[in-house]
Amino acid sequence: MTQTDVAKPPVSMPPRRSRSWISAVVWIVIAALVGGVIYLSLSPGGSPLLYNSSNSHSWFVDMIFQPETVAQKLVVMVLAIAAFLAVMAFILWVVDRTSVPKGVLIAGFIGPVVLALASGLLWSAIKTIIQSFQKFDQFGTEIGWAGWSNYGHVFTSANTHMLINTVVWIFVVPIFATIFGLVYAVLVDRTRFEAAAKALIFLPMAISMVAASVIWKYVYFQPAPEGSAEIGLLNSIVRAIGITPVNWTAEYPIGTFALIVVMIWIQTGLAMTLLSASIKAIPDEIIEAARIDGASGWRLFRSITVPSIRPTIVVVITTIAIASLKTFDIVNVMGNNLTDNNILANAFYNWMSVQQPGWAGSAAVLIFVVVIPVIVFNVRQMRKSEAVR
């Protein structure tokens, strides 16, 4: 072969035997499994199919489904991985024979994924949309249709600030994270301490938002009672300069901004990494030419750097906006169920944990609905920048 054929990537294989009825059977089995899951999810109640904890089982079955000791948990983990890999290896071994028709070969490669995504994600999303229009009693049992009233509840419920807060999150977090990330990326670019300096900003990305919330707890700690020392850093500073200490995470609207600062602290690392890589990709000739023309410092940054990395800035802003929309951990851990500083993703969790699939479903659907235009904007910007290139 002399020339790589880029236009036709799929490899041409010797034709397999077309016993299409076997392929049809395999795909019907996959479809039936998806259908089974759908059927089960629509008929709650009845005894559990795989494991019923109220019955007595052999120790092995109990261990597989409810491991108790350290050793049991580790054994189950190893068994799960081994069994899974064995099944996948078996599937590959079966479809590797040339006597296997092509439909089965494809089923071997993508069947498990189709099964998982169709029954686990696609059907779940459809069911959530359906549930958002259904009425539920206080035990979470469905009792007929609700029309738009679940959505009405989201918009008019006691959490009057929730939607405003969510919008504030979506706009404030990406803007500040991007600004800090960009400024920092430019400032440390090609300095001696670049790697270490970047690691400092990037580390918050690696830890959980729960851990980040604990870190910030000692910044925002509530004011100490009269006569005792402050625990929180911020209140200590505030007191030192003569202002009355504030319970930062409990007041409105300052609490929302206090929580937003934590999210900015986490997301700046992401912005910095992506923007830094993009800055390094600016061709030297452009910078050189601008320098020869006398541009430097701020002017170079504004007229050369920012326009060159504009596509990346769009990606960073949209990505962080979506992450902010879905933030649940910070508000859950630090906001402590204070309705004033609630946001949509946390309201979803609260409604889910009080057995209200209707309200929770409509909150989830609203999150989905807000994500879509952001993604569409992102994809269109990407197309545009690709067309320019």
Add this chain to the structure above:
Amino acid sequence: MTTTPTLPVPAPVQSGRAAKLAVRAEAAKTRLSSPWASLIAVVIAVLWTVPTVGLLVNSTRGEPGPTTSGWWHLWGIGSGFTLSNYVDAWNGNGGTPLSDYILNSVVITLPAVVMPITLALLAAYAFAWIDFRGRNLLFVAVFVMQIVPIQVALIPLNTVYVRFGLSSSFWSIWLSHTIFGLPLAIFLLHNFMKEIPPSLVEAARVDGAGHVRIFTRVLLPLLVPAIAAFGIFQFLWVWNDLLVALTFSGDTTRPITAGIQQLTTQFSSSGNILPSAAILAMIVPLIVFLSLQRFFVRGLLAGSVKG
């Protein structure tokens, strides 16, 4: 910092690479010579680090330090340096030991990383290198599923788990993380697979290799960086996840994030061990992150940004 005045060096005609380096060095010098720029960078770095330092200090202050005074008093006012907080946190200090939670996190995370990678590798291979009807439609469907927020799937999934008797078991958490990780994994691995020259695959085919052989012998070794990139991504995501953990875990399967979340609600009784517990919870992801950082950045740049 030395502030030598930078002479405007006219770039001499050099070979390309040397000239480039000269320009770079020049650029770095001008930037560093601005004291304001350095100051801003240092201020940002300090602001970003101080909260973490505070937690680290608090984790080593003896009782009643962490619950009665600020960490900036360091090891003064009756709270000397001690590591007993770590021991107490690990042993639970009367509550559930942190070691239990960390074990659960390990047991949750490893299968939740292996399963989506394996499934996604197979699917990505099919999407990239096998021609079949409906391929593009199916791939677009997977691509679109990346943007589905996991919130829309949690309640129906729980119904199914209850029906199977899997609720609050490890199985429900493994399955959930696998399902949620798949769309991104397929997309990412597919992009990497597409970059492999078709001639390589074609050559293997001419040698008589079938799809499975090509997949295991030719492509897998080349995909190790991509697998590492997604693997570390999924690892951090699963280890640090709280939403799936709170939704599906039970008393014997609760991971470290949910454990820490519980500790924060009991500040009066466990305020002394909270800082050290949080530090212990960060250690594993930090080690994974720092040792595999270049793969992580690579994954990020390839467009793997999951919310």
